[in-house]
Structures are given as structure tokens and as C-alpha cells.
Amino acid sequence: MTQTTRTRITHQPHPQADRVLTAGALAFLEELHDRFDDRRLELLAARQDRQRRLDAGELPDFLTETSDIRAGDWKIAPLPDDLLDRRVEITGPVDRKMVINALNSGARMFMADFEDANSPTWTNCLDGQVNLMDAVRRTIRLDTGGKAYRLNPTTATLLVRPRGLHLDEKHAALGDRALSGSLFDFGLYAFHNAHERRSQGTGLYYYLPKLESHLEARWWNDVFTFTEDHLHLKRGTIRATVLIETILAAFEMDEILYELREHSAGLNCGRWDYIFSYIKKFRTRHDRILPDRAQVTMATPMMQAYSRLAIRTCHRRGAPAIGGMSAFIPVKGDPQKNERAFEQVRVDKEREATNGHDGTWVAHPGMVALATEVFDRLMPGPNQIGCGKQLDLTVTAADLLTPPQGKITEGGVNTNVDVSIQYLAAWLDGRGAVPIHNLMEDAATAEISRAQLWQWAHTEQRTEDGTPITPEGLTRLIDAHANRLTREQPGREARIREAAALLQTLITQDTFEEFLTVPGYQHLT
Ligand SMILES: CC(=O)SCCNC(=O)CCNC(=O)[C@H](O)C(C)(C)COP(=O)(O)OP(=O)(O)OC[C@H]1O[C@@H](n2cnc3c(N)ncnc32)[C@H](O)[C@@H]1OP(=O)(O)O
Ligand SMILES: O=CC(=O)O
Numbered sequence: 001m002t003q004t005t006r007t008r009i010t011h012q013p014h015p016q017a018d019r020v021l022t023a024g025a026l027a028f029l030e031e032l033h034d035r036f037d038d039r040r041l042e043l044l045a046a047r048q049d050r051q052r053r054l055d056a057g058e059l060p061d062f063l064t065e066t067s068d069i070r071a072g073d074w075k076i077a078p079l080p081d082d083l084l085d086r087r088v089e090i091t092g093p094v095d096r097k098m099v100i101n102a103l104n105s106g107a108r109m110f111m112a113d114f115e116d117a118n119s120p121t122w123t124n125c126l127d128g129q130v131n132l133m134d135a136v137r138r139t140i141r142l143d144t145g146g147k148a149y150r151l152n153p154t155t156a157t158l159l160v161r162p163r164g165l166h167l168d169e170k171h172a173a174l175g176d177r178a179l180s181g182s183l184f185d186f187g188l189y190a191f192h193n194a195h196e197r198r199s200q201g202t203g204l205y206y207y208l209p210k211l212e213s214h215l216e217a218r219w220w221n222d223v224f225t226f227t228e229d230h231l232h233l234k235r236g237t238i239r240a241t242v243l244i245e246t247i248l249a250a251f252e253m254d255e256i257l258y259e260l261r262e263h264s265a266g267l268n269c270g271r272w273d274y275i276f277s278y279i280k281k282f283r284t285r286h287d288r289i290l291p292d293r294a295q296v297t298m299a300t301p302m303m304q305a306y307s308r309l310a311i312r313t314c315h316r317r318g319a320p321a322i323g324g325m326s327a328f329i330p331v332k333g334d335p336q337k338n339e340r341a342f343e344q345v346r347v348d349k350e351r352e353a354t355n356g357h358d359g360t361w362v363a364h365p366g367m368v369a370l371a372t373e374v375f376d377r378l379m380p381g382p383n384q385i386g387c388g389k390q391l392d393l394t395v396t397a398a399d400l401l402t403p404p405q406g407k408i409t410e411g412g413v414n415t416n417v418d419v420s421i422q423y424l425a426a427w428l429d430g431r432g433a434v435p436i437h438n439l440m441e442d443a444a445t446a447e448i449s450r451a452q453l454w455q456w457a458h459t460e461q462r463t464e465d466g467t468p469i470t471p472e473g474l475t476r477l478i479d480a481h482a483n484r485l486t487r488e489q490p491g492r493e494a495r496i497r498e499a500a501a502l503l504q505t506l507i508t509q510d511t512f513e514e515f516l517t518v519p520g521y522q523h524l525t
């Protein structure tokens with residue numbers, strides 16, 4: 001254990017810790033912690049209070065106390081030039097090779113992810129900061145022996161997604177409290193890159209994950225304002241796109257934009273966490289059960305209402321509404337499956353562009369050209385903010401809350417077990433995004449799988465053929481899948497058993513775990 005200013009770093013030194021955890025950077029993190037961490041914990045407690053009310057039967061609705069904000073005529077601050085055209089955004093973990101590949105991918109934007117796509121090991125989190133510092137300075141390189149990675153002359157604009165409010169950085173503590181993962185990721189990127197960014201004529205651009213209310217947006221806005229003052233940055237140097245990826249935030253889109261209006265760069269439809277949040281918030285309600293994960297597509301009325309409302313809300317406020325991630329990725333060695341994957345992505349992107357989204361997300365460089373072609377064809381200008389689409393739309397609470405029709409199938413149950421074990425095993429290995437059955441899987445998609453298993457077992461659902469879904473039955477299924485996976489993946493038995501044990505606890509315990517990454521983090525070094 002080493003003592004550095006007031007912050008205790010409780011892990012063996014990272015080889016580049018001297019670059020990242022400088023005295024100045026730690027002092028800044030301490031300022032953020034002292035000013036904002038009590039409020040963060042209060043906001044997390046407020047989430048629990050809200051959950052208790054939902055468990056008692058309350059349903060979300062648009063807030064009465066903020067109706068003047070929804071009715072009012074206001075706009076977010078004008079967008080900087082480099083955030084006007086965001087037609088294709090690639091996302092990926094903060095791994096060095098991925099950062100270079102994503103910046104070179106031809107996408108307009110790259111969201112470097114400390115959240116869903118990152119397994120927050122100490123190494124990954126500190127490596128990520130080093131990689132971003134080098135990317136901002138354009139010195140990032142990698143030689144793998146077989147290949148030399150360098151930045152192209154033209155690269156994507158960088159956006160950074162810090163961890164959500166629920167995650168701690170357990171390797172850095174102040175007093176008896178771990179630092180907030182959000183403030184750690186946000187603060188280090190801001191501290192090390194603000195002045196470089198300013199000298200390059202641009203700003204610090206972020207994505208904010210998993211917000212559940214406009215009060216959480218207010219917290220982030222206060223963090224931004226303090227940071228700008230502290231680092232002597234002009235107001236609005238920091239701009240953030242908020243992911244609308246919880247069912248509760250869908251009822252507060254205007255309010256979230258309003259709170260962040262000096263710092264906003266719009267909203268994004270984070271569809272996977274949105275589905276997870278719907279399951280989580282209504283976990284005990286028999287009238288809100290979702291069918292198999294594969295059936296909850298963006299074409300369903302509930303998901304269409306959410307995406308169209310995001311577009312309408314953003315465009316009334318001069319803000320971009322970015323679409324979401326199709327989980328289809330290129331399929332190697334099977335041209336037919338590959339063609340189907342591209343077709344799925346094409347349909348998804350055409351739906352988004354036609355509805356009025358101003359850009360979209362792709363998971364893989366192989367999908368950049370396709371998504372760009374769709375948006376070039378259907379979005380002639382840099383964005384669709386003034387296009388008038390969705391402006392006459394009315395979305396009711398029922399539109400957002402009515403679950404899509406569909407079935408729970410034996411295949412759906414098996415897929416959820418299989419994907420959950422495989423993803424957890426990868427995450428525990430330090431990989432936060434992986435291809436499984438030719439789909440991109442990350443923390444958000446895996447959350448859907450494990451949350452469905454808990455909900456189906458605890459609300460006594462049956463598959464379409466009448467088989468009851470029970471904790472005991474799921475335990476047997478987890479064992480069977482774990483046995484098969486250990487045979488298929490020699491050398492990984494211990495990890496697969498660890499993942500299976502974690503999954504079993506998550507889905508058989510009486511209480512629903514808020515995030516799988518919270519107990520999972522206890523297993524990570
Ligand atoms: C719900 C949400 O939050 S979505 C946002 C969070 N999720 C993500 O960001 C997932 C991003 N995608 C990925 O991580 C990856 O595409 C995966 C894990 C799904 C698949 O990765 P791989 O198995 O490595 O794919 P594949 O082998 O086809 O990669 C081919 C090349 O593309 C690169 N690549 C693949 N995906 C990406 C990406 N998102 N960004 C940059 N480079 C990428 C690989 O590094 C590899 O490079 P190389 O040829 O130089 O070695
Ligand atoms: O972060 C994105 C999502 O879909 O979840």
C-alpha cells in the first residue's frame with residue numbers, strides 16, 4: 001500500500017501510475033470527492049426509495065413539478081462545430097489497440113468506454129487513461145510484432161464514457177470510502193486532457209451512463225461547472241451526451257437536457273440498458289414481464305415510443321438525438337450469416353435515420369461503412385435537428401410502459417444462461433465486451449439475460465410449452481451449461497465455474513442485485 005497525498009492507492013503500482021496518478025491529479029480527485037461524493041450517495045439512496053415505491057405498485061409518469069420545463073421555450077447551448085455531424089459513432093473499450101482502430105475506423109465519433117464495454121480492473125482503468133492521454137496528443141502507437149498501429153491523419157472525435165454512479169473505484173480510497181468510479185474516470189480524463197483539448201480548439205466530450213433522474217443530471221452539471229472553474233476552462237468546454245437508458249429517465253428527458261443545458265450535447269438511446277432497466281424496475285410485477293430477449297427489438301411499439309420521444313424532445317431543444325447499438329457484428333467464415341448480420345444492421349440504421357435520429361452507434365469497424373451509407377442516403381444535412389420529424393408526436397406513459405407481445409421459450413431461457421456464464425467469465429478475465437454467438441455482448445446485454453432469469457423464476461413464469469421456470473430448474477441448467485462450456489473451452493474450467501457460481505447466486509437469491517458488476521467487482525483485482 002502506498003500513501004499519496006490523502007488518497008490511499010490500495011493496489012500494486014501500475015507501470016504508468018506516475019503519469020496518471022500525479023499529485024495534481026489526486027488532489028483534483030480529492031476535491032471532487034469532498035464536494036460531490038455525499039450527494040452521489042444520496043442520489044443512490046434515492047434510487048432505492050424509488051424502487052420501494054415501484055415495488056409497492058407505483059408506475060412512472062411525467063413529473064408534475066417540472067411541467068413548466070417541459071412546456072417552456074428554451075434550447076441547449078449551441079453545439080460546437082465538431083459535434084454537429086455525428087452520423088456514425090463507434091464504441092469500444094479503452095484497450096490500446098481498440099482505441100487506435102476505433103479512431104481510424106472512418107466513424108465520425110469514437111466513444112471510449114469505461115462502462116458497459118470495460119471490465120474495471122485496475123489495469124484496464126489506468127491503461128485506459130494512458131491510452132486516452134496518448135490519443136489526445138496523437139502519440140498513441142502499438143507494435144504487436146505482426147502489425148504496427150498508428151493514427152491516420154484524420155481520426156474520429158473522441159467522447160469518453162465514465163463509469164455509472166453505482167460503481168466505486170475500490171483501489172483508490174479517501175478515509176474509509178472508495179472513490180466514485182464516475183469521478184475517477186471523469187476527473188482523470190478532464191485533468192490530464194483539458195488544456196491539450198483547449199489548445200486543439202476543441203473541448204472535453206463525455207457520454208453519461210445509466211442516469212435515473214434529472215437530479216442526477218444536475219449533479220453531473222455541478223461537477224462540470226466546478227471542473228471548468230477549477231481548471232480555468234470556459235463555460236461549456238465540457239459537453240455531455242446523456243444516455244437515456246433507464247425507463248425512469250425516459251420520463252425526464254426534457255428535464256435532463258434542461259439541467260445540463262450549458263453542457264449538453266444531446267441524448268442517446270441506450271437500448272440494452274433500457275431493456276434491462278425495464279426488467280429491473282418492474283421485476284416483481286406479473287403484468288410487465290418481457291418475452292425472450294431476442295423478441296424485444298427496436299421495432300416493438302414500446303421501444304419505438306422511446307426512440308421517437310427522444311428525437312422529439314432533443315429536436316425541440318436544439319439537441320442531437322443519437323440512436324443505439326445493434327448487437328450484430330461481422331461473422332467470420334460464414335458468408336450467409338455475415339450477410340444476415342449486415343442486413344439486420346442496415347434495417348436498424350434505416351429505421352433510426354428515417355425516424356429522425358442524428359446519428360447512430362456501431363460496435364465494430366466493419367459496420368462503419370454500412371451505417372455511414374445509410375445516414376448519408378437518409379440524412380442529407382449534418383444532422384436532422386431542424387427537420388421537423390416527430391414534432392407532432394404524442395407519447396403517453398402507457399406507450400412507454402406497455403410491454404411488447406411475445407413468448408418465453410426454452411431456447412430463450414437456455415440462451416440467457418449460456419450468455420450470462422460466458423459473459424461473466426470473460427468479464428472476470430478482464431474483458432468487458434466479447435463476441436458470443438456472433439453478437440456483441442457487454443455488461444448491458446448480459447444484464448438483460450441474468451435479470452430475465454431472476455424475474456422469470458421469481459414470478460413463476462412458464463415457457464411457452466408449459467415448463468415452469470424455477471430457481472431449482474435454473475440451477476440444474478447452469479450446471480449443465482457450465483459442464484458443456486468447460487468441455488468446449490479447455491483450460492478455462494476454474495473461470496467458468498466461478499462465473500456459473502456467481503450467476504447462480506444472482507438468480508436464486510431472494511433479492512434482485514441492482515447491477516451484476518457490483519458483486520462481480522468483488523472478484524476483480
Ligand atoms: C450496450 C452498449 O453499451 S454498446 C457500447 C459498448 N459496447 C462496445 O463498445 C462493444 C464494442 N465492440 C467490441 O468490443 C468488439 O467489436 C467485439 C468484442 C464485439 C468483437 O471484437 P473482436 O472479436 O476483436 O472482433 P474482430 O476479431 O472481428 O475484430 C477485427 C478487428 O477489428 C477491431 N475491432 C473490433 N471491434 C472494434 C471496436 N469496437 N473498436 C475498435 N476496433 C475494433 C479489432 O481490434 C480487430 O483489429 P485487428 O484486425 O487490428 O486485430
Ligand atoms: O449503453 C448502451 C446501451 O444500450 O446500454
Ligand SMILES: [Mg+2]
Pocket residue numbers: 116209210243245270272273444
Ligand atoms: Mg448502457
